[in-house]
Amino acid sequence: MRILFLNHNVENYGTYFRCFHLARGLVRRGHKVTLLCANREDTLSVTKRVDGGLTTVLLPKYRLRGFHTLHSLRMVYNTYYTLFSGYDVLHTFAFPLHPMAVPTLAARYLRPGLKLVLDHDDLWKGGFANQHPGPYQRVVGWFNDNMPRMARQCTAASAMLMDSFRAAGVPEERIHYIPNCPTMARSPLSKAEARAATGLPAGAPVALSMGHTYTESLFMLLDAFERARQAVPGLKLAFLGKMHIPASFEERLKPYLARAGGDIIRLGEKPPSDVPAYLAAADALLLPMDDDPIEKARFPIRFGDYLTSGTPIVSNAVGEIERFLTGHDCGYVAPVSDAAAFGDRIAEALTGQSRREAIQANAARLVETELNWDAVALKLEKIYEKARG
Template identity: 30%
Template sequence: MRILFLGYWGLHDGLTTSTVFPHLRILQQRPDVAAVRLVTIERGTDAQAELVFAPGFAADKISFKPLRSRPGRNVILNKIEDFTRFPQELINQVAEFKPDFILARGAPAGALAYLVWKKTKTPFYVESFEPHADYMLESGVWRRYDPRYLFQRHWEQKQKQLARGLMPVAENYRDQLIAEGVPATQIITVPCSVSLSAFAPDPARRSQVRQQLGFAVDALVGIYVGKFGDIYYDEEAFDLFKAAAAHFGPRFRLIVLTPDPAAEVRAKLAAVGLGDNHSFVTKAPHAEVPAYLAAADFAFAPIRPAACRRFCSPIKVGEYWASGLPVLLTAGVGDDSDIIEREGGGAIFTLVQPESVPAAIQRIAAIVEQPNYRQLIIGLAARHRSIQRAEQAYENFFGGLLPA
């Protein structure tokens, strides 16, 4: 079979590296897959750059052809163009590549796949299917009468009706989709997968990174990976860091890996008493994240609460677990909050109940005192975030689709 794999991020985006590439490798290994074309959406400087597809893929099986935004246009115009110019470019790619179906990563990519279906009737599947329109609305990024919200919400309804298969990232959303009338046979939950081998704790890397950062052997190190604002807490996250520092005392250190401006983040950390002697801030490529996680003892996931958060699967939580780190997580996030309360692997807090914050930090402190806590938490990643979940879903959806 021939598959057009449609992502919604650039080739060098961390989400492409962490969520798209592992699934391309699964498809590459399938004997019934003759060819896969990866399509990304390139913006900014990468839109004009000569892009070199990552090594590790068989050139005779995986090809690459990006969609490129026009230069010198603002973000809103670029987003509008995503759904005006890009569908026709994808239709041209379908005519040239002749895929048996489109596999879209995420609901915005699924919207493009639907628009191609309208013209060509090319079947499509959507993995990492989430209520993206509601995410953006509840995060305050879009307004209820914003055309982007109205169109995306409409296109998500069409995906539910017309996709050959949906792969939500949380059982909570699978249940919701079934309640909305989507046939259960067309839905398989595939949480955001992580590589257990890539993120496995490494004592040598732990020691090396701590030495580089000037952290003592007995330092108690927390880590946060990601942006501030939008679906994540901003000022509240720094208050959370401050509360952890107050609990753990002088030996507490913090690592922040973020694409946000480092100077701004450092200033906010200094304002809560975590200056350069007690914290480290950098923007790290995804390949370097496991080493920093190895240097940590626990992790933060301060995700802003909203009704639709029950349907998400933050990749960072899976990576934290695969590194053996307990997670300080907001209540009501995907299946992960329920997993933590049921099986361990961290502690849950909610700012609506301020007393839950010190209680959650105390829970983290108790976990990191256990001698074997890392291996127990890695077990959570193996059960709930293994790449085998995606392999199984592909086999169920594609296994009998075409002869090998």
């Protein structure tokens, strides 16, 4: 099959990883995939990259005051591809957004017999769209509620997003669960070797949180860290990623930094090839979450990377992450609003060896049997066959 992926996000960011690894899995099964996304670099040019059966088309993007722009220009490019390129199936990701929705609707009405699949991996209506003006919220809401009935099949990254398709009137047999999976392999380094390679302090207990953006749950995490330090002297907290937070968060962070006395480490962003070593160097991997609809609907990409790392996960989880951690006993879980319990779970992960080993084994088993891109690509292939039937 020839499949066209429409993705709103920037290369190596967010939904791009979902698209890229699904595409790679499909290519391994003999299909050809064209993936449209925004260029990571600021540019007005279009770049095409071919790697076997995967063609990635990097579209113009410009970063202005911290925000990615040129969405409407990319909408025009996307429309060109949906109307004039050759493909058997169109799979549109984040379809309620106008750069995705308009090209998809154009193909729906101008290419008779379109084999359309829509994907939900984030909550837009009633979620991220609320950060935009009211008129745009209504546009997103209309796309969210009306486009699913036009699709041959629908895919979603969480139970909550599957419910969104049901609410839009999609029959149950056309709604399919497609989770996110690890985007990197486990590091071959031992913990001592990983500490040496990354420069993290040898011999000290280290909890690590990976991510570029943080919300209010950052301070739940910091409170949990302070609680855990009472039981685990010398515990260090490392942040891996850009840690892009507003100025108000930086001000609120200062007292925590002062009390930690250098035990909070901001590592910054690292090349993807280096990330597995940092995960292997940690004693616990932290995944803070908020008690809100956006968090309950999403499936953070880093969850899979945490699972495959061999290092235990600790989270005040909600939604899909809570379901996996508790259902498969593959991590330490605290109530979402209880910082003290979160801290106690961190301490437990660092000190309870037998439980730790059982959790590590369960995480590895989950990746091997269910959360891997080859298994998901096989499922997606069957979904496309239904769309074409």
